Amino acid sequence: MPPVQAVPPQTPLTDEQPIFEKSADSVGAIGENIAGLAIYLLLGIAFGLVLTKSEAVSWFRIQEMFRFQSFHMYGIIGCAFAIAAVSLQVLKRSRVRTMRGEPLRVPPKERTAGMRRYWMGGIVFGLGWALLGACPGPMFALLGSGLPIMLVPIVSAVAGTRAYAWLRPRLPH
Amino acid sequence: MIELMSGTWPWYVAGPIIGIFVPLLLLVGNRMLGISSNFRHICAIVAPGRNAFLTYDWKRSGLWNLVFVAGIFIGGLLAGTIFANPETVIGISEATRADLAQLGITNFDGLVPRELFNWRAILSPAGLLVLGVGGFLVGFGSRWAGGCTSGHAITGLADLQLASLIAVVGFFAGGLFMTFVVLPVIL
Numbered sequence: 079m080p081p082v083q084a085v086p087p088q089t090p091l092t093d094e095q096p097i098f099e100k101s102a103d104s105v106g107a108i109g110e111n112i113a114g115l116a117i118y119l120l121l122g123i124a125f126g127l128v129l130t131k132s133e134a135v136s137w138f139r140i141q142e143m144f145r146f147q148s149f150h151m152y153g154i155i156g157c158a159f160a161i162a163a164v165s166l167q168v169l170k171r172s173r174v175r176t177m178r179g180e181p182l183r184v185p186p187k188e189r190t191a192g193m194r195r196y197w198m199g200g201i202v203f204g205l206g207w208a209l210l211g212a213c214p215g216p217m218f219a220l221l222g223s224g225l226p227i228m229l230v231p232i233v234s235a236v237a238g239t240r241a242y243a244w245l246r247p248r249l250p251h
Numbered sequence: 252m253i254e255l256m257s258g259t260w261p262w263y264v265a266g267p268i269i270g271i272f273v274p275l276l277l278l279v280g281n282r283m284l285g286i287s288s289n290f291r292h293i294c295a296i297v298a299p300g301r302n303a304f305l306t307y308d309w310k311r312s313g314l315w316n317l318v319f320v321a322g323i324f325i326g327g328l329l330a331g332t333i334f335a336n337p338e339t340v341i342g343i344s345e346a347t348r349a350d351l352a353q354l355g356i357t358n359f360d361g362l363v364p365r366e367l368f369n370w371r372a373i374l375s376p377a378g379l380l381v382l383g384v385g386g387f388l389v390g391f392g393s394r395w396a397g398g399c400t401s402g403h404a405i406t407g408l409a410d411l412q413l414a415s416l417i418a419v420v421g422f423f424a425g426g427l428f429m430t431f432v433v434l435p436v437i438l
Contacts, residue, residue, distance in 0.1 A: 122322015130330035132265030157266025162409035199396025200421020206388025208429035222327030231386030238390025
């Protein structure tokens, strides 16, 4: 394991400005062409369908998971991890390129001093996950499934993100 | 076909499909699966102020993800209509039903407890905590940790990132504390 580099608190984290690649076919301000966006829309539809139909979006399933009373959610996350891990490792060792002919880029998560942002932020997220019973993807899937009340947690999550952005310079990372 | 798709999808079908999105998004356009960034993009659109964390070109880095989330909404809509499960009572374990009944949750019809997920409930302390505070903590925590379930527990772990492992341990620490210590008090 490489040594963890000490990061002084003033150092701007790399996600201060999201990095994006310049691609041959990106169209000006939109950054993706319409066909590209249509692919993401279709993928999103499939993603929302599988999240909802497997009940991974369910408050009840999340409670069942945190109470260790069913294998269902562990099976979903475990299988997703296994498939993603194997395909990612194979792709990283291959010379496969993206549809647009770019080399694949998998930027590593930034290591910070004491990894504080990960366990502290992780605990805060976990408190919210078990309380609301939905993580970000499921919030939007539930909204679509006929629960307009989900606008309340979605607006609250935006407010939480805005509060984080405001407090960011003062929070340990 | 619709009959086959309308029941609850088992974990061994849903899990692999979810996992395949990681290589798929990478191959389509070098994108990393991660949903919570969209809350940041929404902030960048509606209320960036002069915040350095929120002033960036969201169209270039985030438009694809906002479109992906619009798709998730439509996917939920399809799941709730043409692929709706005729059995609306959720098939969670008896042990969970018994535990939740002790907390006063007795309506298992649908994906979420009706007692808490309705407009009148947000005026009650429990409803406000679950929907308002729960959402706030998810938004705050995911950005602090730099990712949520999709970004850390699936994408980050699959890339064998130590940071993501630490974040996922944190997710569970917070989730277990909420489930066993806080929920019994507030519900």
